[in-house]
Amino acid sequence: MFEMLRVEAKRAVRILEKHEFARVYTHYDVDGISSGAIIATALLRRGIQFHLSFLSGLNDGVEVEDELVIFADMGSGYPDVISSIDANVIVVDHHFPVGRIEARREFAHINPHLAGIDGSYELSASGTAFIFANEVGDNSDLSSLALLGMIGDKQKISGGNAEIVKKGVESGHIDEKEGLRMISGSVRDVLRLSLEPYLDFYSKEEELEEFLERVRINGDREFDELSREEERRLANAIVLRVLNMNSYPGVVEDFTGKKFFLKSELVRNAVMMSEIVNATGRKASQSIGFGICMRDESYLEKGHELWRKFTVEIHEEIERRRHEVKEGECIRYLIMEEGSSTGPIASVFSRYLFADRPFVAINIKKDGRVKVSARSNQKLAERVDLAEVMRIAAEKVGGRGGGHVVAAGANISADVVDEFVKEVDRLCCTQLGWR
C-alpha cells in the first residue's frame, strides 16, 4: 500500500544523508506535534541534530537560514512559499497539494495524495511521518505516535491508517480492544468533559446523574476499567444521546468499535494522549506535548493540567456561544471577539449541534487579525470543498486560506469579515447546488 510513498521517502532519505543538521517546522496541532516527534526521534536515532519549531501555518512565509528544512503537516498547500526557499527541502504533509512547486534545490514531497492514498481520511501527517521515519531507520515503535495524529485530525482508522495500526499491534506497541474511543477518567468526568464525542452534559448535572442511573453505572468508576458488559450498556446510551442531537450520524463510527492503548507511551489511552497533546498546542505550550511524545515524564503533570484547563474553557465557550450562532443562506457561522479558540468550537458545532450545513467560526483578535475555522462532515464534503471555499473567499478579501475538504481555515483582516462571510456563503451555496 505504501510503495509509492516509500519511493518518495527514500528520495528524502538520500537528501537527509547529506546533512548533519535539519531545521524542522511543524504544525502546532496534535497531528503536527506527533509528526514532529516522529521525525525528531528518527533524526536523533540516526545521529542528525535538529532545531524544531511550531507554526500555525505558512501564511506569513518562513525565514530559512539552514541547508536542510523539513516541513511536517504543512507545505503542500503553499507552493509559492516552498518554491522560494533556497535550501534542500523535505515536505511531509497530507494536505491536498495545490499548484506547482518549483524547488530551488533538492526536494522531496512525501504526501499520500501524490501516492494514491486518501490523505483526507486515511493517512495523517503523523502516519506519513511514520512511513518516512521507517525509511530513515527502524522506528516501528513510533506507530503509537502516528495514531495520535489520526485521532487528532478526526481521520478514519481505515486504509493507510489501519495498516499502521495493524503494524503497531503486531509489533506489540498498540493494544486494541473492543470499546468506546474516549478519554480517560471517572465515568462522570469523561461524560461531562468529552469533546469527541460531545455529549452536552457539561452544564446539565442533573441530566447526567439521571443518565448514570439509567445505565446503572457508578459515576466514580474509572472509564477505562469498566467491564465489557458495562461499556456496551454505556455505548448504547451514548450513541442514542448523540443521535438525538442535531448531529451528523457518521460521528458514531468515529468513537465506537475499537479503543487503543499505547504500551510504550507515557499515557496509555490513545484518545487521552491525543487530547493532552492537542491541548498543549492550543495553549501555546507545544513543547510540553512534544516532550510527552518524546517520552519525557517530567512534562506529564503539566500536560494534564493544560488539558483540563483547555477542555473546561472550550465547554464554557460552547455554552456561551451556542445561542450566538447565525444563519447565512447555506452556512451557519459564529463571530467571536477574542474567543478562546476557533477550530475546536467549530468542530463540536459542525459535528454535534449544527450538522446540517457547513459551519464557519470567526475569531477577531485584539490586534485586528482574524482567524477563521470552517468545518463540515463527510456527507456535506461530497459536494462542498471547504479548502477551496476558504482559499477563494480569503483571496478575494486579501487574506489566505486552505486546508482539507472537511476542515479548513483562513486568515483575514477585521475590516473584511462581512464581505468574507458573504463570499463563503455564496461559494457554499454554489457548491451545494442550493441556489
Ligand SMILES: [Mn+2]
Ligand atoms: Mn494534519
